[in-house]
Amino acid sequence: MTLPILYSLRNCPYAMRARLAIYKSTIAIELRDVVLTDKPTAMLAASPKGTVPIVVLPSGQVIDESLDVMLWALSEKDPNNLLLSTTENxxxxxxxxxxxxxxxxxxxxxxxxxxxxxxxxxxxxxxxxxxxxxxxxxxxxxxxxxxxxxxxxxxxxxxxxxxxxxxxxxxxxxxxxxxxxxxxxxxxxxxPMFTKIMTKYPLWTEQSDQIIFTEKK
Structure with missing residues (x-):
């Protein structure tokens, strides 16, 4: 199965909030950790502005604003009702x-x-x-x-x-x-959530093994 791809930077607060929402949603994504001093070609092809987080969906759609990534993840799955849908907040x-x-x-x-x-x-x-x-x-x-x-x-x-x-x-x-x-x-x-979203992974390259990021239930 083709998973959404998340380009992320471990200590970037915007990328952190994206990982937090994805963790809370429990959906599975392919995590690609990068450094902004050596941006992968595939990342720049997806979003030329070259900032993280960037989510590339299997459809080819790109989401490259952190709050939009959060809203996308939680609209896909929101087991803890973080969007407070019942209170319209x-x-x-x-x-x-x-x-x-x-x-x-x-x-x-x-x-x-x-x-x-x-x-x-x-x-x-x-x-x-x-x-x-x-x-x-x-x-x-x-x-x-x-x-x-x-x-x-x-x-x-x-x-x-x-x-x-x-x-x-x-x-x-x-x-x-x-x-x-x-x-x-x-x-x-x-x-445990914060420990998980701050886990240090090897930097992604075209030759890297796939890293699946999700909260296991």
């Missing part, structure tokens, strides 16, 4: 995800650069990120996850970026006034 989740993709991600990049280059405005950039972190803490004060006591698309879509935020100033983060967020993040980072 998808639009609201997409608004939150878009806010973090467009606004929080920009603030996070500035924060990371300020830490890396020892800039004097580190605290200012951290506080810009905290505006969004506080929103999540408020949600988690009421519920276990961002949209209730049930895990959703929003949780796994934001996870890679919250992980990045927590790693910028590790000591500050551990002492930060966000106990619910820290609990939420730890639950994910210590899960």
């Amino acid at each position: 998808l639009d609201e989740m997409l608004v939150l995800i878009n806010q973090f993709d467009q606004e929080f991600k920009q603030a996070l990049e500035q924060y990371k650069c300020a830490k890396r280059y020892h800039e004097s405005n580190l605290v200012q950039y951290r506080q810009a990120c905290e505006t969004y972190i506080q929103q999540l803490e408020k949600r988690l004060t009421t519920y276990k996850y961002f949209f209730g006591d049930q895990e959703s698309l929003a949780d796994i879509a934001l996870l890679p970026f919250i992980r990045q935020f927590a790693r910028v100033e590790r000591q500050w983060y551990l002492q930060s006034p966000y106990p619910k967020l820290k609990q939420w993040l730890n639950r994910y980072l210590q899960s």
Whole structure:
């Protein structure tokens, strides 16, 4: 059987969220780990912009935006109802995800650069990120996850970026006034799911053996 192909990069947050959704969907795909400094010809042929994740379906259709990959995977199979189909919250989740993709991600990049280059405005950039972190803490004060006591698309879509935020100033983060967020993040980072989606595989070449990525039930 011909499987969908996922071109992925282990530590890229966008590729991580794609793998998270695919894992949660339990569908099987062929995983091709790449590095962006040596992009395979087959990957560029599928999507000339050359960013990950890229999914190539057996039909030849290409999906090369991380959120679209997540929605595709969970529309194929959503055993845990991460799309919250019974509560019709998808639009609201997409608004939150878009806010973090467009606004929080920009603030996070500035924060990371300020830490890396020892800039004097580190605290200012951290506080810009905290505006969004506080929103999540408020949600988690009421519920276990961002949209209730049930895990959703929003949780796994934001996870890679919250992980990045927590790693910028590790000591500050551990002492930060966000106990619910820290609990939420730890639950994910210590899960078998996270171990699986962060497994290191050999880089893909045309001669590589096929690597099947899926959650076995």
